[in-house]
Amino acid sequence: MFVSPAYAQAAGGAGGAGAIAQFIPLILIFVIMYFLILRPQQKRAREHRDMVAALKRGDQVVTNGGLIGKITDVKDEELTVEVAQGVKVRIVRGSVAQVVSTVKPVAANS
Known part of the structure; x- marks a missing residue:
């Protein structure tokens, strides 16, 4: 026991x-x-x-909130995104979820 x-x-x-x-x-x-x-x-x-x-002017982006638009102005930590014709929204860089399309740089004609 x-x-x-x-x-x-x-x-x-x-x-x-x-x-x-x-x-x-x-x-x-x-x-x-x-x-x-x-x-x-x-x-x-x-x-x-x-x-x-790498975000630049002319890129088409999707934000975390679901807005799709084209970048019209780039500042230090702020972007201006045009979501419709004449409708611009200011967002913080970090709120961009993905880049849908990028703008190719134009070659200089010499």
Whole structure:
């Protein structure tokens, strides 16, 4: 019914190798989370930051709110987007979700 004193004394603490083996699954979970969640999220954030930095006048964009329009003016952190003829909206650069079409630079005639 009760555990004999001999068994209780024989069960000692885990050794150095046993303690490390207990942390291996935890370490593997963090490594898997890094490669499946954190790394792709950082890559998407970097691509969005590059896309926002490359915005220029004439690009057709979609905002996070769903507005589709053409950029008419670019300032430091502010864009003016024409969503309809004569209707212009000022938005923050970071609110651009994607670029639908870009304007190709015109070659200089020499």
